[in-house]
Amino acid sequence: MSQAGDDIMTRKKRARVTLEQVANHAGVSRATASLVVRGSPHISKETREKVLNSMKELGYIYDRVAANLRSQRSSTVGLIITEIGNPFFSELLVGVHEALDKEGYTVILGTTFDSPSKQDALLSTMLEYRVGGVIMSPVPGCSVDMVERLKQWEIPVVLVAREMPSGEQFDYIGIDNVAGGRLVTEHLIQQGHRRIAFLGGFSGSSAWRDRKKGYCQAFHQAGLEIDESLIIEAPATRQGGINAIKQALQHPNPPTAAFGYNDIVAFGVMLGLKEAGMIPGRDFAVVGFDNIQESSMFNPPLTTVSAFPQLIGTYAADILHQRMNGDAGEAKRLILQPELVVRESSLLHSDHQF
Amino acid sequence: MSQAGDDIMTRKKRARVTLEQVANHAGVSRATASLVVRGSPHISKETREKVLNSMKELGYIYDRVAANLRSQRSSTVGLIITEIGNPFFSELLVGVHEALDKEGYTVILGTTFDSPSKQDALLSTMLEYRVGGVIMSPVPGCSVDMVERLKQWEIPVVLVAREMPSGEQFDYIGIDNVAGGRLVTEHLIQQGHRRIAFLGGFSGSSAWRDRKKGYCQAFHQAGLEIDESLIIEAPATRQGGINAIKQALQHPNPPTAAFGYNDIVAFGVMLGLKEAGMIPGRDFAVVGFDNIQESSMFNPPLTTVSAFPQLIGTYAADILHQRMNGDAGEAKRLILQPELVVRESSLLHSDHQF
DNA sequence: AGTATTTGTTAGATCGATCTAAAAAAAGTA
DNA sequence: TACTTTTTTTAGATCGATCTAACAAATACT
Structure with a gap:
């Protein structure tokens, strides 16, 4: 299963500045400080500035890990391709990366080298990291089971470049x-x-x-x-x-x-x-x-x-973005015409x- | 600051199976189940199997986000390069990625396109994601300030391919x-x-x-x-x-x-x-x-x-791995001889x- | 003024794991 | 059998944020 071996971990020494400390420093409650961080409109100008100042003064760093845990959301996206060495995929990566970046997502990268077991391991890792969505180029002969697991958790999946047997339920961007x-x-x-x-x-x-x-x-x-x-x-x-x-x-x-x-x-x-x-x-x-x-x-x-690998990447990112924002429509198929x-x-x- | 805009987030519907549920199902405590997940040696064979079975039966997924939060560790590594379009960097990426993958790290990727502000934004994001270490190719004219922030949090940084003014305190892998x-x-x-x-x-x-x-x-x-x-x-x-x-x-x-x-x-x-x-x-x-x-x-x-971009990547990953495991020695400089x-x-x- | 409404703020529970320190069970010893 | 010592298990606090629902304060409306 998911062994979190100690050897691969790092311990941080200097304690993080927490939102609570910011709140205390600014003389407001933790909840208020949280609202400020998230740019809520229900905060008065003065408190907002007080809190922002305290944040700056204390060197506050937003903790997405904690935030994601509590909010059950995720701004991380998994990208699974077969190899980066192939320029087709590196160009696709560029497309995906640029588009997602613009929307504020962070990309976790994985390469399968066409190994089904590696692909499964990657999908597991991404689940463990609570990715909000996955863009993947499935390995040949990929079974739908593993990927369906993601669907179960309502994690949208967009397939690119390669189709999957009985993968009609997933969005697909590719070329004819x-x-x-x-x-x-x-x-x-x-x-x-x-x-x-x-x-x-x-x-x-x-x-x-x-x-x-x-x-x-x-x-x-x-x-x-x-x-x-x-x-x-x-x-x-x-x-x-x-x-x-x-x-x-x-x-x-x-x-x-x-x-x-x-x-x-x-x-x-x-x-x-x-x-x-x-x-x-x-x-x-x-x-x-x-x-x-x-x-x-x-x-x-x-x-x-x-x-058009880069274009495929861009489209895939756009569709995933829509899915992550609640678009639950039919599976889309976007087939580009080659030239x-x-x-x-x-x-x-x-x-x-x- | 770190606005976590709602639009870019996804909400999961199906509830996650938690360690607590696994523990209940197996008739042990949450703490015991946690030890099993982490492969602790202080667990008897029978309980281990009981728990593992329950995990399988319930479809348990390890939650690294929660684990990282509590344990103040991280198995994520940030990789910052200028662009993926340049084969030099995509080959470097291959080297880094393969080496880190082998050690069980997950890579978060960022590209700066030689923009200092983009680089700062990326470093912030990585801090927010609690990366355990960073491998980066600094943008030209990069000030040491931002990168030093990472040092402050004891997050090891390895520079590759390009040096940084007064960056002697950081490990560096490059070519002559x-x-x-x-x-x-x-x-x-x-x-x-x-x-x-x-x-x-x-x-x-x-x-x-x-x-x-x-x-x-x-x-x-x-x-x-x-x-x-x-x-x-x-x-x-x-x-x-x-x-x-x-x-x-x-x-x-x-x-x-x-x-x-x-x-x-x-x-x-x-x-x-x-x-x-x-x-x-x-x-x-x-x-x-x-x-x-x-x-x-x-x-x-x-x-x-x-x-030798791939080699540079591999070495960088190895050194970062050492740093993340507590090697606090002098900053290393590894200069490969070109051919x-x-x-x-x-x-x-x-x-x-x- | 007195009530209704809106706006701004907050206490306390919670996300799902790990940590600590201590308790319970098992094994070893006299 | 009683007492260590060792092995295995656990309760309860904790990581740093967000959520809910309720509470003040300010504004609007008869």
Whole structure:
């Protein structure tokens, strides 16, 4: 259970100035001082100033921990993402953070690294800390049970970027991954490619399945066959991309283009191509997904799909804020439409043949 | 002062299961149940199991808020950085986060965007939340006053990446920016460059001043003159880099190489060069600072200096952990030695003349 | 002036845990 | 069996704020 080990704790020596001391100093009651702190309108100008002066004089520090305990409220919000190393999530974090900050919330951060047990542990911690709400990107194969526990305690939950099986009851902000996958694949087909690998990511994540769905749709629509052996799962990391493209190039009938699960994978794919002596954007087309800031600066600049992570974060924060203020309406679904950004990595010179 | 506006709060409806209820259910006292939760050794096996069962049965959730209030301890750590958008800091965040996570701390995140008032507000918030310690990268020109307030409350503070005027009393983990600036500049001088611009960043930050110091040292050591008009301050962003290089190119006697304050600026510089019709790495040498992951993947790959942000984060977390466990020794200073990483952006073809 | 209303203030209980110091139970010893 | 000593359990105060409901004081209304 919740072992509060002593080793990880710190003891404070200097005693805190309490509201009671402020009240005494100002010659009013504790309750009055409390009202002043909270900016109540039922306080006369003079008392307010008396109290504010005493606060300043004594160096008073508001104790949110005590206040939250008594009031059964919380101005803390939990944010659970898979990893901060991925710019998609760090940009999402920026969006969430800025929006919540503006409203006066404090953010508690957690990263799951796609481990369900870590996610459960994080959710527990957040419950223990009495967070007022949670924004999370669920791990693949995440069971709804744990998250429902939050619902039980009437802690609003907003899902971002990834869906959860039977998670219809939760607000969700994401991008239309099917459309995104289709955009990418249609683009590559239009460029004349017929053998297009889909590299990286794992089928456990809803985003992966949707992007693949879009990939398949584009193939079908063009009347082309899908070669399942060109769909290679791998960690959604640079190294995963390197490995995946290497494996794909071993194929007796290798692909001429690759759709990376996300930009990071696509970077890996391009690095792998370079290692194999090929020049991405000339000998081989590569497309990514997310349009993180770096993708415009890669060599060559990466064709990709904008997934608007920061915007997703902002919306998620806004919705959570509404929920925390009592909005109990139906679960909202906000699906942003992706936009294809064509750059050099997918525009092979016309003198190439396939 | 600390207005706890009602609008930002959430009310929970379903009552929490308290330790008292658990105790009643298990037929023991509240105190005993508390000891069980905390894993005290003075509890007999049977009572422990009785209580644990009751906890499970009732769906008990440990209330850290209440516990922290009474025990005057805290397992929360504040992390204050300037921005998450900068990969240097997001990598630092990864280091801090992983290390603290392992020890069971929870991280409260704050970003200052280099605004002193925002930093003060954040420090206040953290005090209000009773954090047990703070890791921070101080804003340029940060006064020691506010941070000293934390010291007063015996809340340990570890500074990272940037120093603070008269901040000798605080632990500091950073990199030898002087050495880094020298490495970069020596490298460029060795490549035959004589007119080297120093672009981006502001002189308010200690990192800027140190890097510039190294830059000057290298010049002096080589017996060369410094042209102050080639030192251009600008925001440490991509756009700042673009603007700075454009300005530098206007110079009647323009530079042949640029030292970007950090990799992001260097990226901007390279983009600006491209816009001006020049090819970085062929017509103009560019070097950055930090060696963020993307710099190896840029076009061309960026010569830079490794600043080991993740490692800095890890060390900072470790030291903070020690401090929170009572280590009251002298302020520690841990200065990592930077390493030059030479890539194509600074290796001009030999047929070029200056 | 006398009552009703509004405005400002407050005492005392409370949030859910931990602490202290002391009591009860169990084990060890003579 | 009686008396320590050790182990286990507990009652009651406490952390620092907010809540409730009631009480003064000031203002408004016949």
